[in-house]
Amino acid sequence: MDEVQRVPDLFSYLQGVLDSSSKRGWFVLTGSQHFLLHEKISQSLAGCVAYKKLLPFSLKELGDKYKQKTVEKQILKGFYPALYAERVDPYEWLKSYINTYLEKDVRLLKNVHDLSTFQTFLQICAGRVGQLVNLSSLALEVGTSHNTIKAWLSLLETSFITFSLKTHHKNFRKRLVKMPKLYFWDTGLACALMGINTVEQLNIHPLKGALFENFIIADLAKQNLHHGEDASLYFWRDNTGHEIDLLWDKGTDLIPIEIKAGKTIREEWADSLQFWCKLSGKSTKEAYLVHAGDDSQKHKEAHFMSWKEWGRFFEG
DSSP states (O other), rough: OGGGGGGHHHHHHHHHHHHHHHOOOOOOOOOOOOGGGGOOOOOOOTTTTTOOOOOOOOTGGGTTTGGGOHHHHHHHHHHOOOOHOOOOHHHHHHHHHHIIIIIIIIISTOOOOHHHHHHHHHHHTTTTTTTOOOOOHHHHTTTOOHHHHHHHHHHHTTTEEEEEEEEEEEOOOOOOOOOOOOEEEHHHHHHTTTTSSSSSHHHHHHHHHHHHHHHHHHHHHHHHTTTTOOEEEEEEBBBBOEEEEEEEEEESEEEEEEEEEEEOOOGGGGGHHHHHHHHHHOOOGGGGEEEEESSOOEEOOOOOOOHHHTTGGGGG
16 A cells, blocks of 8 residues: 555554454555654554665665766766666656655645745755754745744655754764754755756756765665664764764764765875774774775775775675
């Protein structure tokens, strides 16, 4: 049953069916929203369901096909399955997806009355990819209230458009920035919202670096979730400007990862990694720097990893 969030009464019916039988695996429910969080659905089906997130493709799921593209083309195309199932223009398909999302998904929710303002909000969010989430600033720019922005951001996460990266809780005796960062699950969608349609436009766009960062972080988050793991990903920034783009908390290990959109390796890229490793007492041998070039090299400062190798990092 697809798009089940449109029929909230269905869940009460299913609860009765499941309670009357010990048989499992009767139903597969799908939807474009996290329907168990939908305000009109009162039955959680707790104890009766297994919940899975089906996100856009990860690099690994594309096999070696992505290695035939430039990183710019991959960022522009994104990872929605329909773009790989048939020959369509990615930009046109993504624009249609945005319109469908606004008209069909957002319109169903009672806290979104003005779709035009919400679309402006969505475009502004794309223009802030990789930046700290400042609710007051967003409210001022969109022209709505602080609480409305908070609710709309929650909606974007519920419908798998965006996700946030929280700051790592351990401060290593340094005062931290505490606001989360905003990212899109699909870079192609973010580009379409910003009107970026060609490689030439992307190469001169001031957010190219942020989009590449989004590209790498979203891919690791997807790899985690597709392996049934919690996406324990964070960033770290202190109040003096030192920052690590990505910290992967594996429970027994904490892996620092820096991300650079440049294609020619420069050792000074690893300065932040060295600072953090010294502060935390971690060896730089376990630090990574992902870049947009083709070469992967091991240096004493960090492992310099090409984006083309990133798709296999989960097993690394």
